[in-house]
Structure formats: C-alpha cells, structure tokens
Amino acid sequence: MTQASQTLQTAGRRWAGVAGIVFIALFVAAVAADTPGFLSTQNFRAILGTTTFVGLIAVGMTVIMISGSFVSMSLGTLATVTAIFFIYALKFGVGAAILSTLALGAMLGLVQGFLIGAWGANPIIVTIAAGALLEGASVALTGGQALSPPDNTYAFLNATPYGIPVGTFVLLLLVVVVEFLLRRTRPGREVYMLGESRAAARAAALSLGEIGCWVFMLAGVSAALAGIFLGSFNHGASLLLNRGTLNYDAIAATLIGGTAIAGGRGSVWRTLLGVILIATITNLVLLRGYSFGAQIFFKGVLMTAFVLIIHLRSQRGR
Amino acid sequence: MMSEKSLIPLFVARTLRRLLPLLVLGLVLSALIALPLYSDARVSSFSINNSLQNAASLGLLALGVGLTMIIGEFDLSSLGVYAIGGMIAVKYGADFPVVGLLLAMLLAVMVGGVQGWIIARTGVSSVPLTLGGYIIVLGTSHLVSDSQTLAYANYDVGIWLDSVFGGILSPRIAIVVGIFLLTGAFMKWTRMGREIRAVGGDRRASRASGVQVDRIIIGVFIASACLSALGGGLFALSTAAAKPDLGLAPFIFAVTAALLGGVSLAGGRGGGMGILMGVVSLSLLETLFSLLGTPVYMVNLIRGALLMIVVVIEAPDLRRSLVTLRNATAVR
Numbered sequence: 001m002t003q004a005s006q007t008l009q010t011a012g013r014r015w016a017g018v019a020g021i022v023f024i025a026l027f028v029a030a031v032a033a034d035t036p037g038f039l040s041t042q043n044f045r046a047i048l049g050t051t052t053f054v055g056l057i058a059v060g061m062t063v064i065m066i067s068g069s070f071v072s073m074s075l076g077t078l079a080t081v082t083a084i085f086f087i088y089a090l091k092f093g094v095g096a097a098i099l100s101t102l103a104l105g106a107m108l109g110l111v112q113g114f115l116i117g118a119w120g121a122n123p124i125i126v127t128i129a130a131g132a133l134l135e136g137a138s139v140a141l142t143g144g145q146a147l148s149p150p151d152n153t154y155a156f157l158n159a160t161p162y163g164i165p166v167g168t169f170v171l172l173l174l175v176v177v178v179e180f181l182l183r184r185t186r187p188g189r190e191v192y193m194l195g196e197s198r199a200a201a202r203a204a205a206l207s208l209g210e211i212g213c214w215v216f217m218l219a220g221v222s223a224a225l226a227g228i229f230l231g232s233f234n235h236g237a238s239l240l241l242n243r244g245t246l247n248y249d250a251i252a253a254t255l256i257g258g259t260a261i262a263g264g265r266g267s268v269w270r271t272l273l274g275v276i277l278i279a280t281i282t283n284l285v286l287l288r289g290y291s292f293g294a295q296i297f298f299k300g301v302l303m304t305a306f307v308l309i310i311h312l313r314s315q316r317g318r
Numbered sequence: 319m320m321s322e323k324s325l326i327p328l329f330v331a332r333t334l335r336r337l338l339p340l341l342v343l344g345l346v347l348s349a350l351i352a353l354p355l356y357s358d359a360r361v362s363s364f365s366i367n368n369s370l371q372n373a374a375s376l377g378l379l380a381l382g383v384g385l386t387m388i389i390g391e392f393d394l395s396s397l398g399v400y401a402i403g404g405m406i407a408v409k410y411g412a413d414f415p416v417v418g419l420l421l422a423m424l425l426a427v428m429v430g431g432v433q434g435w436i437i438a439r440t441g442v443s444s445v446p447l448t449l450g451g452y453i454i455v456l457g458t459s460h461l462v463s464d465s466q467t468l469a470y471a472n473y474d475v476g477i478w479l480d481s482v483f484g485g486i487l488s489p490r491i492a493i494v495v496g497i498f499l500l501t502g503a504f505m506k507w508t509r510m511g512r513e514i515r516a517v518g519g520d521r522r523a524s525r526a527s528g529v530q531v532d533r534i535i536i537g538v539f540i541a542s543a544c545l546s547a548l549g550g551g552l553f554a555l556s557t558a559a560a561k562p563d564l565g566l567a568p569f570i571f572a573v574t575a576a577l578l579g580g581v582s583l584a585g586g587r588g589g590g591m592g593i594l595m596g597v598v599s600l601s602l603l604e605t606l607f608s609l610l611g612t613p614v615y616m617v618n619l620i621r622g623a624l625l626m627i628v629v630v631i632e633a634p635d636l637r638r639s640l641v642t643l644r645n646a647t648a649v650r
Contacts, residue, residue: 070445073566115626121633122583124392124445125573129629132570132622139615208635248453261446293460293562300457304450311442 020309021256021273028280035287041163043283049233050279052167053079055272056226058250058257059174060109060219062271063182065254067215068195068263069116069123074131075223076247078108081134082227083237087147094153102224108134109220110213117212120198135239146238149231157232167229171272174222179268187214195263245296252303253278260314261307335587339580339595346602359609363485366605370486373601374494375556376571377594378549381501382542383569384576384593388505389538390518390585391444395433396546397569398455399426403547404554405462405562408470411555415475419551426547427540429455434539438532459562470558479556490552495594497545502590511589514538518585570621575600577628584634600624 032038057075064072072078082105089097112130115121159166182188187210194201194211202208226246231237256274259266278299285295354360379400386393403422411418433451437444470476479490505511516524517534525531554560579596581588603624607617630636 070443071449115630115633118635118639119630119633120635121630124394125583125625125629128566128570128573129622129625131566132618133626136615136619136622140619144615245453248449251449255446261443291461292465293457293462295457296453296460297457300450300453300455303453304447307446307450308436308440308442311440315441 025277028277028284031284031288032280035284037287038284043287045160045163045165047276047279047283048165048168050282051275052165052171053226053230053233054246054249054253054279055171055275056167056174056222056229057246058253058271058275059171059178059268060222061250061254062257062259062266062268063178063191063215063218064123065259065261066182066195066263066266067191067211068198069212069215070261070263071124071251071254072112072127072216072219073124073247074127074134075219075250076242077131077134078105078220078223079226079230079246080237080239080242081108081138082224083231083234083241084138084142084147084227084239086224086228086231087149087237088142090154091150097154098228101228102221105220105222105224105227106217107220109216109218109223113212113214113216113219114209116216117194118209120208138239142238144239146236146240148236154232157229167233170225170229174225175268175272178218178222181218182268187211191215192264195260195265197264245299248296248299248303249278249282250275252299252306255303255306255310258310261310262314335580339578339592339599342578343595343599343602346599346606350602350606353606353609357610359611361609365609366602367482367486367488369601369605370491370598371480371488371556372604373597374488374491375553376549376568376575376601377494377597378497378545378552379568380572380575380579380597381498381590381593382545382549383572384579384581384588384596385501385514385538385545386444386542387576387581387583388518388585388588389514389535390521391437391535391538392448393430393433393444393539393542394448394569395429395451395455396448396542396572397564397566398452398459399429399543399546400550400553400568401560401562401564402455402459402462403550404560405459405468406547407551408468408554408558408560409462411551412470412472415472415555418555419548422547422551423544426543430540430543431536433543434536437539438535456563463560463562465562467562468560470555470560473558476556476558479552490556493552494549497548498590498594500590502594505589506591510534515586515588518587520586567618567621570625571600574621574625574628577625577632583629583632 037043057079060075061071064070082101085104086097086101089100092100108130112126115126116123157166161169182191190201190206190211191214193204193206194208198208201211230241234241253274254266254271255261256277257266257271259271281298281302282295285298350361379396382396383393386396403426406422406425407415407418409418410421429451433444433448436442437447480488482488505514513524513529514534516527516529517531521531575596576588576593577583577596578599579588579594580592581596604617607620612620
C-alpha cells in the first residue's frame with residue numbers, strides 16, 4: 001500500500017468517525033425538537049447540572065483510560081464519599097472544607113494509583129475493592145445517616161452567574177487545565193506513553209508508580225470537585241447520592257469522546273462533548289417518560305457500540 | 319532489563335500456589351474450631367449450614383467468573399446475569415420453578431454467546447465489552463421488573479431447596495456442590511479442560527498447536543453466564559424474592575473467592591475444586607465474623623480489604639519491585 005493511500009485511508013476513517021458523531025448528534029437534536037419541554041431555560045439548566053456532575057468525574061475517568069488503566073469502578077463512590085466529607089467539614093468554614101475535601105480526594109486516588117501504577121495491580125478490581133472500603137468506612141463514620149450542612153456559607157457554589165451554574169465554569173476550567181497538563185507537560189506526555197505500552201514506558205525508565213499516582217490523584221481531585229458540587233446542590237449528603245448511574249455515565253461519556261479503551265489516545269475536551277451527549281440523552285429519556293430501566297438500557301447499548309466501533313477502527317489502523 | 323530473580327525458588331512458589339486454597343480453608347476452619355478459645359461464641363451445625371447456604375448462593379457466580387479468569391478474560395456482565403437470572407426464575411417460574419430456571423439459562427446462553435462471539439472474533443478487551451453488557455443486562459432487569467422487587471409466591475420451593483439434611487447440607491447446597499464437582503472433573507480430566515487452561519496460559523501458542531481458541535472463548539462465556547443465571551435463580555427461589563440490582567457485593571465475593579481458590583488474573587491457572595474451596599473459605603470466614611458479632615459495616619470493610627489484599631498479591635510487578643528493593647538494600 002502506498003503512503004498516499006494510507007494517509008487517505010486514515011483521513012477517511014477520521015471523517016467516518018466524525019460523521020458518526022454528527023449523525024448521532026443530529027438524531028438526538030431531532031428527538032429533542034420533537035420533545036415538549038426540552039427547549040426551556042429551566043431544562044437547559046437541568047442538563048447543565050447533569051453535565052457538571054458527570055463531566056467532573058469523566059475528566060478523571062478520561063485520564064485513567066488514557067494511562068491504560070481501563071476505568072475506575074468507584075469514582076462515583078469517591079465523589080459521594082467526598083460529598084459526605086465536604087458537608088461534615090463545612091463546620092470548619094467553607095474554604096477549609098473545599099481544600100480538605102480536594103486533599104482527601106487526591107489522597108484516596110493516590111493510594112489506588114500507587115497499587116495500580118507501581119505494582120501493576122488490576123485496576124478494575126483495585127477500584128471495586130476501594131469502592132467497598134470507602135462505602136464501609138463512610139458507614140462506619142456516619143452511622144449510615146444523611147448529613148446536613150451546619151449553615152449556608154456554601155450557597156455561592158450553587159449560584160448561577162449569567163444563568164450558568166458555578167460548577168459548569170469549574171468544569172470548563174478543569175477541562176482546560178487537564179488538557180494543558182496532558183499536552184504540554186512532561187508528566188502529561190508520560191501518561192500517554194504509559195497508556196501506549198507499559199513495557200515501553202518501563203524500558204524508557206519512566207517511574208510507573210509516579211505516573212500512576214499522578215493519574216489517580218488527578219482523578220481523585222476531579223471526583224472530589226464533583227463531590228463538593230453534589231453536596232452543595234443537594235444541601236446534604238449520604239451514600240444514596242450514588243444510587244444513580246454517575247460512574248457508568250462518566251465511563252460512557254469517555255468512550256463516546258473517543259478515548260482508546262486500551263490507553264494511549266484520548267482528550268479531555270472530546271470527553272466533554274461525550275458528557276453533553278450523555279446528559280442530553282438522559283434528559284430526553286426522562287422528558288419522554290421512559291423508565292429508569294430503559295434509560296440504563298439505552299446507555300448500555302450506546303456504550304457497547306462505542307467500545308466496539310473504537311476497537312474496530314484502531315484494529316484497522318494497524 | 320533486570321533478570322526476573324525470584325525471592326523464593328520457583329518450585330516452592332508453585333507448590334505454595336497449588337496449596338493456597340487448602341491452606342486458606344485450613345486456616346479459616348482452625349479459626350472457627352478455636353472460636354471458644356478467644357470468644358464466648360461457638361460453632362454449631364446450624365451456623366455451618368447457614369454458611370454453606372451462603373456459599374451455595376454465590377458459589378456458581380464465583381465459578382463462572384473464575385472460568386473466564388482462567389482463560390485470561392473477565393466477565394463483568396455475570397453480575398447482571400446473576401440478578402436477571404433470579405428475576406426470570408421468579409417471574410416465569412411461578413408454577414414450575416424448573417421452567418423459570420431454564421428460561422433464565424436460555425437468556426444466559428444468548429448473553430454469554432453474543433459477548434463471547436464478539437470477544438473471540440474482534441479481539442476486543444473483555445472488560446469494557448462486558449461492562450457494557452452488564453449495563454444492558456441491568457437495564458433489562460429493571461425493565462422486566464419495572465424496578466420493583468418481585469416476590470415469589472411459591473414458598474414451598476424455597477423451603478424445599480433449603481431444607482436441612484445430614485446436619486449441614488440442603489438440596490441447594492448439594493446441587494451447587496454437584497456442579498462444582500462436575501466442572502472440576504471436567505477441567506482436570508478432559509482434553510477440553512486442559513485446552514481451556516492452555517488458552518489462558520498462552521493464546522497464540524495454543525492456537526498454533528491446533529486448539530480451537532474461538533470456540534473455547536465462546537463456550538466459556540456461555541458457561542459463565544449459565545452458571546451465574548442458575549446461581550441467581552436458585553438464590554432468588556430460596557429467598558422467594560428477586561431484586562433488579564444487587565449492587566457489586568456478590569461480584570466482590572465471587573472475585574475474592576476465585577482468587578483465594580488459586581485462580582490467577584493472568585489466566586491459565588485454577589480449577590473447579592480450588593474455586594469451591596475459595597468459596598467455602600470465604601463463606602466460613604464471614605460466618606466467623608458474624609458469630610463474633612462484628613457489625614455489618616465492618617464485614618463490608620473486611621470484604622473490601624480482603625479483595626484489595628489478594629489483588630495486590632496477584633499484582634504482576636509486586637515481586638519485581640520487592641526484588642529491586644532487596645537488591646538495593648543488598649548493595650548498601
């Protein structure tokens with residue numbers, strides 16, 4: 001095969017992918033136009049709310065997937081547990097609460113990242129076990145009770161300047177910062193190298209433990225941000241916050257954004273597009289009165305389809 | 319690259335590995351027997367029966383997950399199949415429970431077959447694919463039940479399944495142990511059993527030596543789904559209720575039991591008997607804690623911690639970094 005035709009094929013594949021996304025977006029837009037109640041300020045605010053919570057977690061999920069650790073099965077749990085901690089810590093002042101919650105998220109991520117990065121422990125099982133430990137620990141500490149905030153000093157976190165929630169601004173800022181870290185800094189490029197090939201990264205004398213720690217610390221911080229906004233949005237926190245499909249939504253958004261399941265490729269801003277799509281679909285399914293089961297079912301199908309499409313495309317690329 | 323020098327001689331490591339399930343079981347049993355020495359509690363045949371009932375509830379799920387781990391894959395969807403298996407058995411087995419169980423397994427054949435076929439044909443990693451499959455099955459389970467817990471009116475079935483005989487056994491325990499014995503014998507003495515382990519050990523080499531790798535992968539995924547559905551069905555019939563979503567807890571039990579039972583995450587190792595020992599050990603361990611009056615959240619913490627410990631011991635680079643550490647201290 002000549003160089004030129006290969007380049008053409010690569011370009012063709014890329015455009016086929018873009019065309020696929022555009023097609024899905026158009027389809028969703030058509031359904032949206034046909035759905036009464038979709039085009040209202042209130043509804044857009046609801047979509048932005050979902051986008052914020054899922055998006056903050058999905059940023060962490062994307063970095064994990066790029067690093068080659070598949071997914072975390074418990075970033076949603078981490079967000080819930082940090083939300084509980086945030087509400088508890090509010091009694092020390094809102095500033096201290098925010099900072100200590102972020103530190104807690106970073107620390108809890110770091111431990112998992114070390115086990116996965118340095119020792120190559122299976123990420124799926126480590127994160128499942130971590131989720132069980134986090135839930136157990138939070139029940140042990142709170143007695144399973146829902147916590148309420150002591151005052152409303154956190155109210156500014158629910159503000160909507162220019163009609164857009166503060167959390168959405170924070171999400172956009174996080175996307176810009178993480179995208180910068182990934183593209184323009186050495187640890188960022190090392191994350192891609194590790195995702196491309198663990199063996200090659202080791203041969204290049206990269207410290208796998210250190211990269212793993214960075215990746216999961218970043219994911220922990222993004223989950224903690226989600227926790228902070230979850231806690232303030234709900235004016236309280238308990239493990240029940242995790243009863244939705246937060247974690248799976250974040251995984252689905254990351255896959256829809258085109259991050260390679262096996263690692264090495266992906267970008268945070270494309271994940272953001274995936275999040276918006278997932279949030280819109282969730283919203284439409286609710287507005288059109290489908291059941292919870294149908295909602296989960298659709299997302300599962302969408303996710304599986306993307307897993308397969310991305311895999312098949314990367315196969316042909318070789 | 320550093321030479322892969324082991325901390326302990328290879329044959330010792332291998333023997334230890336083979337004896338691990340037995341060792342764990344022995345340890346838990348001695349802790350149970352020695353119970354009066356360190357607490358007021360003591361073991362009764364009732365509590366052993368209870369423990370084995372629990373082992374029967376989750377054992378087949380562990381066997382299914384373990385089988386996919388032996389071929390070097392991972393089946394997250396088995397957890398969903400476990401839940402929906404119970405749902406279908408309860409919903410369609412009102413008059414004839416066997417019909418409900420068969421329908422549950424029929425669905426499982428489809429779920430496992432489709433996933434296995436996709437994995438064998440496209441080479442896609444089984445983790446994300448079966449995660450998608452899990453979510454689809456979970457959605458279906460909610461759809462089938464309208465997100466409600468379904469009750470099973472035919473109580474007699476559950477009462478019979480769990481009726482005690484021989485002091486510590488019950489029909490359900492006997493069924494599950496029987497399936498384990500069959501699977502164990504199959505894995506040990508048939509050619510296909512050896513081929514299953516070979517596929518997990520080195521897929522390319524086994525394909526080169528004429529093993530029908532694709533068929534084995536599809537077959538194991540079907541078997542995994544069927545075992546999970548049957549386990550979930552029997553569990554739901556015995557408790558006379560089926561929930562659409564059981565959370566991750568059964569899966570945590572299953573993976574821990576398989577790993578304690580000598581299955582390796584890297585594939586190629588393990589068998590039915592080992593997984594049975596893992597299941598019984600873990601179940602007896604939980605009984606031990608409940609006899610000691612440990613609060614529920616503590617049991618959950620222990621479950622998570624145990625899984626974390628076994629997965630870290632399994633971590634491929636743990637030994638490497640220990641060797642590096644030893645060399646570093648030796649130089650000093």
